[in-house]
Amino acid sequence: MNGVFKALADPTRVKILDLLKKQSLTAGEIYEHFSMKKPSISHHLNILSGAQLIYAEKKGQFVHYHINLTAIQDVMRWAMKFKHEGGEDDA
Amino acid sequence: MNGVFKALADPTRVKILDLLKKQSLTAGEIYEHFSMKKPSISHHLNILSGAQLIYAEKKGQFVHYHINLTAIQDVMRWAMKFKHEGGEDDA
DNA sequence: GTAGTAATTAGATAATTATCTAATTACTAA
DNA sequence: TTAGTAATTAGATAATTATCTAATTACTAC
Numbered sequence: 001m002n003g004v005f006k007a008l009a010d011p012t013r014v015k016i017l018d019l020l021k022k023q024s025l026t027a028g029e030i031y032e033h034f035s036m037k038k039p040s041i042s043h044h045l046n047i048l049s050g051a052q053l054i055y056a057e058k059k060g061q062f063v064h065y066h067i068n069l070t071a072i073q074d075v076m077r078w079a080m081k082f083k084h085e086g087g088e089d090d091a
Numbered sequence: 092m093n094g095v096f097k098a099l100a101d102p103t104r105v106k107i108l109d110l111l112k113k114q115s116l117t118a119g120e121i122y123e124h125f126s127m128k129k130p131s132i133s134h135h136l137n138i139l140s141g142a143q144l145i146y147a148e149k150k151g152q153f154v155h156y157h158i159n160l161t162a163i164q165d166v167m168r169w170a171m172k173f174k175h176e177g178g179e180d181d182a
Numbered sequence: 183g184t185a186g187t188a189a190t191t192a193g194a195t196a197a198t199t200a201t202c203t204a205a206t207t208a209c210t211a212a
Numbered sequence: 213t214t215a216g217t218a219a220t221t222a223g224a225t226a227a228t229t230a231t232c233t234a235a236t237t238a239c240t241a242c
Contacts, residue, residue: 002100002102005099005100005105006100008096008100009097009100010199011093012200014092014096017173023178026218028217028218031219036202037201037203038220039201039203039219039220040200040201040202042219042221043199043220044200045220046220047199058208060209060210061208061209061218062209063218063220067178069174072170072173072174073174075166075169076167076171076174078166079163079164079166079170080167082108082112082163083163087112087113087114087158101230103230117189118188118190119188119189127230127232128231128232128233129189130231130233131230131231133189133191134190134229134230134231136190137190138229149238151188151239151240152187152189152239152240153188154189154190
């Protein structure tokens with residue numbers, strides 16, 4: 001989970017996730033939504049991929065990025081487990 | 092949410108939350124579970140407080156820290172909303 | 183008040199991370 | 213095979229963050 005939280009700790013990356021949950025996009029299309037340079041976007045995409053929050057699919061010279069909701073579900077389960085199975089003294 | 096994710100992005104802080112979900116502890120008691128120095132723990136407690144993940148209660152010369160499950164619930168809702176109300180094209 | 187303990191604040195340093203420019207890889211199309 | 217486009221990698225720099233020591237604040241008890 002640490003990689004996921006680290007990935008989510010940057011607003012640029014959360015914004016990328018918000019874009020990708022609406023529709024899959026190429027690296028270039030993602031880039032268009034930001035004011036930073038392409039290599040910086042690549043860097044963020046790389047961190048998101050590392051955390052399994054997105055995955056890449058190469059098509060010709062384009063790289064399409066897709067959301068991976070499994071990782072989001074992991075966050076949900078982490079929070080749920082924390083909240084409900086949290087402070088038992090006698091497990 | 093960004094403050095919360097930033098707070099969760101450090102393993103020490105998540106471990107503190109794990110301790111506090113079992114029971115409330117003083118700063119000193121929390122400190123005992125780690126190998127780093129007290130001011131570093133203070134720093135982490137401060138970040139967790141800032142993210143509303145914990146809150147402090149001063150009692151004499153001790154400061155008792157308590158978990159705040161509301162912030163955890165916010166994480167849960169964020170993930171749930173992301174997952175389920177996510178990619179509508181026509182809202 | 184003075185000594186002792188709990189905790190934080192201040193200030194410095196080291197480690198990490200975000201961003202940039204320049205160079206490179208991979209593919210497309212004439 | 214050369215020119216053009218998409219994307220990443222390499223390497224440098226700036227900003228942020230984690231940690232430390234030293235100093236300070238706040239409280240307790242004699």
